[in-house]
Amino acid sequence: MALVFSALLLLGLCGKISSEGQPAFHNTPGAMNYELPTTKYETQDTFNAGIVGPLYKMVHIFLNVVQPNDFPLDLIKKLIQNKNFDISVDSKEIALYEIGVLICAILGLLFIILMPLVGCFFCMCRCCNKCGGEMHQRQKQNAPCRRKCLGLSLLVICLLMSLGIIYGFVANQQTRTRIKGTQKLAKSNFRDFQTLLTETPKQIDYVVEQYTNTKNKAFSDLDGIGSVLGGRIKDQLKPKVTPVLEEIKAMATAIKQTKDALQNMSSSLKSLQDAATQLNTNLSSVRNSIENSLSSSDCTSDPASKICDSIRPSLSSLGSSLNSSQLPSVDRELNTVTEVDKTDLESLVKRGYTTIDEIPNTIQNQTVDVIKDVKNTLDSISSNIKDMSQSIPIEDMLLQVSHYLNNSNRYLNQELPKLEEYDSYWWLGGLIVCFLLTLIVTFFFLGLLCGVFGYDKHATPTRRGCVSNTGGIFLMAGVGFGFLFCWILMILVVLTFVVGANVEKLLCEPYENKKLLQVLDTPYLLKEQWQFYLSGMLFNNPDINMTFEQVYRDCKRGRGIYAAFQLENVVNVSDHFNIDQISENINTELENLNVNIDSIELLDNTGRKSLEDFAHSGIDTIDYSTYLKETEKSPTEVNLLTFASTLEAKANQLPEGKLKQAFLLDVQNIRAIHQHLLPPVQQSLNTLRQSVWTLQQTSNKLPEKVKKILASLDSVQHFLTNNVSLIVIGETKKFGKTILGYFEHYLHWVFYAITEKMTSCKPMATAMDSAVNGILCGYVADPLNLFWFGIGKATVLLLPAVIIAIKLAKYYRRMDSEDVYDDSSVSGMWHFTL
Secondary structure: OHHHHOOOHHHHHHOOOOOOOOOOOOOOOOOOOOOOOOOOOOOOOOOOOHHHHHHHHHHHHHHHHHOOOOOOHHHHHHHHHOOOOOHHHHHHHHHHHOHHHHHHHHHHHHHHHHHHHHHHHHHHHHHOOOOOOOOEEOOOOOHHHHHHHHHHHHHHHHHHHHHHHHHHHHHHHHHHHHHHHHHHHHHHHHHHHHHHHHHHHHHHHHHHHHHHHHHHHHHHHHHOHHHHHHHHHHHHHHHHHHHHHHHHHHHHHHHHHHHHHHHHHHHHHHHHHHHHHHHHHHHHHHHHHHHHHHHOHHHOOOOHHHHHHHHHHHHOOOOEOOOHHHOOOOHHHHHHHHHHHOOOHHHHHHHHHHHHHOHHHHHHHHOHHHHHHHHHHHHHHHHHHHHHHHHOOHHHHHHHHHHHHHHHHHHHHHHHHHHHHHHHHHHHHHHHHHHHHHHHHHHHHHHHHHHHHHOOOOOOHHHOOHHHHHHHHHHHHHHHHHHHHHHHHHHHHHHHHHHHHHHHHHHHHHHHOOHHHHHHOOOOOOOOOOOOHHHHHHHOOOOOOOOHHHHHHHHHOOOEHHHHOOHHHOOOHHHOOOHHHHHHHHHHHHHOOOOOOOOOOOOOHHHHHHHHHHHOOOOOOOOHHHHHHHHOOOOEOOOHHHHHHHHHHHHHOOOOOHHHHHHHHHHHHHHHHHHHOHHHHHHHHHHHHHHHHHHHHHHOOHHHHHHHHHHHHHHHHHHHHHHHHHHHHHHHHHHHHHHHHHHHHHHHHHHHHHHHHOOEOHHHHHHHHHHHHHHHHHHHHHHHHHHHHHHHHHHHOHHHHHHHHHHHHOOOOOOOEEEEEOOOOOOOOEEEEO
16 A cells, blocks of 8 residues: 555646546647556467367356356345344245255265165175176177177267366366466466556656756746747737838838839920920921922922922921920929928838837747746745655555565465465376276277277177177276276365355356356445445545445556545645645736837828828829820821822922932931931830829829828727737746646546556456456366366266167177077077086
């Protein structure tokens, strides 16, 4: 019992202890997975009979036929209590239960009594030449058939007897072999108990070490409280904050793009005006030059007059189609957006992101002192556990139990050789019995062998050969030994049958189906004042509901001693180590985690004003269609290259002269204008078009967009102002529960380990199985039952074998006289001849 208390050290960690069922573990995120090192025991909890198992089952079937009654629970209880036992009534009940055994025993007693008497009278009768003692054989017509039938019957009976003798030899050898293995089995059980004693301190140390690992896990979370707690708070705020900050960031990008587009638009307008003016001036100059040529006298005479007339209508199209001076300036909008961009809204957005991202560092810096206090509390708990483990004299207790086991082992080592010595006597006696039967059967086999092979059907009874006569003598020798020893063999069979059958039916079978344990669990049976004997014997408290069956079942399953023996009724370590107080201390320290996150401002008033100013910058009121319409125009009213080619073709039709040279010069000027002056104009138009498209997209419902962003900003800011403290408090409590959850998970595992795994009482159930199922039933009862079954079978078959052998010997032995048939006798009478 002292061993049990070494397992109670950590039961105080489990708070309120209950022995009903397995505790449910808390699903704590990040909690450690504990696995108590398993203990391997040497002794098997099942016993295999090997190749003789079918023989044992055959004997069990025979016993079930002889004794089919159920285990007499009520009768056994009456016998144990020795109260209300009426010998006249209960004796009949006992006889009724044992009726099969009694009938077999009575038949055996009749065999024991009658066989010697019959043998004695048979010998005296034969001495008087009666009962077949007369050496004369009368001839009968069916003699050959009778001889063959008798010989075959004796052969079959001898074979059956041989089978029974083999059973006897096997059972006798099994008993010797199994008894020799008893010491090995006992040592194996003692080694299991020693393993239990050795592994228990290791398991306790392992459970204590797991507290250190749990504490280190908690320390890791406490050291990383910034990333753990701060990360959780940050993760809750980000889904709310990120969308609105991204929208503001996108608007800041739009402000920059708008500023760039307005700058490009303004510069494009100026460039376009300058380029358009220069283009218009040069085109006017060329047009004036052509008009002067057309007005000259050279165009009045044929054929020049017709060519000049064809040139005049197209001359009006030679000019610029642009009217850029009518496009309004965007300098006011540009100045407004430029002022808005000076606020650097993007940096303000980054500041909002930084405020959220700095939450882990803020929490880490604010909780340094509190974390230190929590660690000190957890270290003090660790010290208390170590002090508690050292305060219990585990080593002394284990030494006492080990000393008791060593003494028991020493006692068994001294007594088991005596058991083997007694077994050797039984083995020798069994061999003598088997050899006696073997001798008798051998005489019968030799008689059959000599009689069958030495028999001569042509020889008369008085002239039978020596071999045949020897066969008859062997048969009669077998008969003589049978009468001489059969009653002694039957005495042994009856005694072993009565003992073996009752051991099997009253001990082995009830132990296997647990009815025997139910008898022991009967209230007030073993002791009148005790309702539950086992708890009264162990704890001197018979009111505790503890049964042999329940303890055996729990131990068989490998449950711990604490749960199996309900030791919470004896020692409550929680009285010495209050886990509730420890949890309260840890919780009190964790409640000091007053994390203070200053009011988070995503965007200050300056940023808000920038958004509002941008919304009212006027870019949404610009008439972009006018600009786009102007940019879609061609810089000139006519394609200058086409005009130049047409003019050149017509000039080439003129005769050589000043007029032709003047037109060709104008062609060159037009091409020069197209080459040098049109590209800048076209580039300015493209830049202006692109800027207008950008501004048009940005300014589309700009006030509504900004208003929506500011509304989202106000909503998120309101959420932060009113809920950030609640989020911080809630996540702080969750963090504290997580830390406590590690220890609660550890404590539940400790409870499970101690009740279900640690200090398993399985060696106790195994030792009990070894003593009953192994030694008593498997090593003794089963071989004993097989022995009486085989020997009894051979002994019972002796009776018909003797009768048949006596009759068969007449056909093999040489007779002194025989019947002779005389042909001269009228009456046909037989007469004797000597």
